[in-house]
Amino acid sequence: MIEAKELRAGYGDGADILHGVSLNAHAREIVTILGPNGCGKSTLLKTIAGYVIPRAGQVLIDGMDAGHIPIQRKVRHNRVGYVPQTDNVFGTLTVAENLRLGAALLPRAERTARFEELLAAYPALAGKLNRKASALSGGERQVLSLVRALMPRPQILLLDEPSAGLSPLMMHEVFDAIAEVRDKHDLCILMVEQNAFEALGVADRAYVLALGKVALTAPAKDLLKDPAMRQLYLGGEIEAA
Amino acid sequence: MFQFFSDALLRAADLALIAVALSAVYSLIRFPNVALVQYAVVGAFLAISLQSAGLGLVAAAALSTLAVGALAVLFNLAIFERLLKVESSIALIGSLALSMILSAVFLLVYGPTAYRLQLPVLAPIRLMGVRLTTWQLWTLGLSVVVLALFALLLLRTRLGAEMRAVATNAPLAAATGIETRRVTNIVVFLSGMMAAIGGITLALRGSVSIDMGTNLLLPVFAAAILGGLGNALSAIVGAIVIALAETVITNTNLGPLMGEAVWFLPASYAPVASFAILVLFLLFRPRGLFVSEVTRV
Numbered sequence: 001m002i003e004a005k006e007l008r009a010g011y012g013d014g015a016d017i018l019h020g021v022s023l024n025a026h027a028r029e030i031v032t033i034l035g036p037n038g039c040g041k042s043t044l045l046k047t048i049a050g051y052v053i054p055r056a057g058q059v060l061i062d063g064m065d066a067g068h069i070p071i072q073r074k075v076r077h078n079r080v081g082y083v084p085q086t087d088n089v090f091g092t093l094t095v096a097e098n099l100r101l102g103a104a105l106l107p108r109a110e111r112t113a114r115f116e117e118l119l120a121a122y123p124a125l126a127g128k129l130n131r132k133a134s135a136l137s138g139g140e141r142q143v144l145s146l147v148r149a150l151m152p153r154p155q156i157l158l159l160d161e162p163s164a165g166l167s168p169l170m171m172h173e174v175f176d177a178i179a180e181v182r183d184k185h186d187l188c189i190l191m192v193e194q195n196a197f198e199a200l201g202v203a204d205r206a207y208v209l210a211l212g213k214v215a216l217t218a219p220a221k222d223l224l225k226d227p228a229m230r231q232l233y234l235g236g237e238i239e240a241a
Numbered sequence: 242m243f244q245f246f247s248d249a250l251l252r253a254a255d256l257a258l259i260a261v262a263l264s265a266v267y268s269l270i271r272f273p274n275v276a277l278v279q280y281a282v283v284g285a286f287l288a289i290s291l292q293s294a295g296l297g298l299v300a301a302a303a304l305s306t307l308a309v310g311a312l313a314v315l316f317n318l319a320i321f322e323r324l325l326k327v328e329s330s331i332a333l334i335g336s337l338a339l340s341m342i343l344s345a346v347f348l349l350v351y352g353p354t355a356y357r358l359q360l361p362v363l364a365p366i367r368l369m370g371v372r373l374t375t376w377q378l379w380t381l382g383l384s385v386v387v388l389a390l391f392a393l394l395l396l397r398t399r400l401g402a403e404m405r406a407v408a409t410n411a412p413l414a415a416a417t418g419i420e421t422r423r424v425t426n427i428v429v430f431l432s433g434m435m436a437a438i439g440g441i442t443l444a445l446r447g448s449v450s451i452d453m454g455t456n457l458l459l460p461v462f463a464a465a466i467l468g469g470l471g472n473a474l475s476a477i478v479g480a481i482v483i484a485l486a487e488t489v490i491t492n493t494n495l496g497p498l499m500g501e502a503v504w505f506l507p508a509s510y511a512p513v514a515s516f517a518i519l520v521l522f523l524l525f526r527p528r529g530l531f532v533s534e535v536t537r538v
Contacts, residue, residue, distance in 0.1 A: 051412065075418035082416040092409045097402050104399060105418045152418065 001026050001188045002156050007057035009047040017043045019212040030182050030189040032199040035209035041192040045160050049082045050074045081154035085161040088145035091134030095125055098133050102151030118147050139170035159191040175202045200224045243371045253484035254384035258439035260464035260476035262432035268408035268471035269425045272329040275336040277436050278461055279343040279454040284309045284437025285444040289356045306437040313433025314426050347451040355448035380442035387438055392474055404428055459512050463519040469529025486514035
């Protein structure tokens with residue numbers, strides 16, 4: 001469904017941050033991208049999303065080269081949803097306005113039904129429709145950003161550190177919500193995460209980046225038991241392949 | 242007293258349209274476009290020229306308004322989009338340069354003479370002891386209607402929600418599928434139109450000369466900053482405060498202070514009020530009257 005082939009990317013005139021990264025993710029699958037700070041996780045997601053244009057390599061969506069398609073067109077035409085790490089809601093708009101902007105890409109006749117459907121699925125938002133998004137808690141904002149991204153029925157969802165800044169309890173709820181999204185909506189989810197063990201708990205497969213390259217890739221369950229993985233996150237280094 | 246308020250209201254209407262336009266554009270492209278006050282002068286001159294060429298007043302005003310909107314988009318695409326890729330301060334200097342170029346073009350085409358729209362003479366109206374001309378009432382009504390329509394667009398339509406979304410967080414707006422460049426150019430077009438209407442309303446009540454833009458610059462900026470740059474509708478309140486201050490400063494009898502029975506500051510001192518308020522707000526409340534966040538429309 002989504003595939004990156006030998007991606008090289010960086011910002012402006014700066015050096016490459018990604019040095020030939022390849023990965024893939026399929027429908028009904030959560031694939032998580034892990035790695036230490038500065039390894040290029042968020043750059044990889046931004047390149048796949050279309051915020052960063054790759055210097056070399058390809059981003060394929062259903063086999064079509066989409067590397068040079070900007071994010072807004074990917075969202076409109078390739079059914080991609082993207083949830084950034086921070087500033088992921090429109091704080092000055094109400095919860096309802098945030099959701100309606102997400103639903104605006106659907107045909108007019110479907111919008112209200114989709115709005116009601118997702119509110120029923122995520123009732124925490126239903127009672128706060130007229131509240132400014134900036135007044136929500138961190139966890140509620142994450143759920144709002146997730147539901148906004150789900151509104152136009154994406155087939156691929158890109159999540160950049162959905163647990164960033166959340167308490168352990170809220171983090172748990174957000175990961176449960178992500179797993180539920182995969183199961184209910186048959187989505188392909190590509191998720192960058194810093195909280196490796198929690199992410200591996202809901203993911204099907206994982207890629208571990210180091211220094212802008214894929215250092216490890218394996219089913220999530222296997223990685224949870226992998227000594228190299230434990231070494232990386234509980235102290236120590238891992239070398240890029 | 243009513244005369245005082247009617248003077249202040251008329252002045253606020255002069256400033257509000259252009260201040261709202263300035264603030265709306267700022268909210269999206271993050272630089273104060275100085276040339277916007279010159280768009281008001283382009284609107285006024287163009288309407289006068291079109292009327293002289295034989296068009297009716299309404300047609301000349303409408304055509305001029307649309308033309309200035311289109312010109313604003315053209316300038317945005319050709320100049321400001323490119324300058325903003327470097328830095329917003331460069332775009333500000335660019336807008337100052339454009340403002341001077343436009344001023345030079347006015348001087349070349351129209352010379353230093355003041356021009357007027359050809360208007361039928363209508364009997365003045367007395368309202369609660371205040372003498373108002375029919376054209377004053379028309380311009381006040383037009384400004385109120387345009388501002389109300391803009392507020393409705395901003396707060397009650399999908400385009401308005403998109404405008405607020407882009408102003409709040411442009412990268413997230415793009416991730417929501419909003420064509421941010423299209424939305425920005427729509428706002429630039431509407432702002433150009435509002436500035437042009439502001440210029441035309443001034444022309445409906447008096448003469449237009451090449452220094453109109455320079456005279457408007459300070460009070461319009463003061464009104465926009467008072468409302469909180471980027472907070473478009475609050476610029477209306479900013480315009481009212483500036484207009485009240487200007488009216489107070491030029492309508493207060495300072496005779497007792499000067500040792501005379503009657504002594505008023507000349508009208509040319511009105512900008513002192515704008516300047517004083519601008520400095521005070523920049524010092525003590527740089528984000529404006531209503532602002533708790535930086536990014537909003």
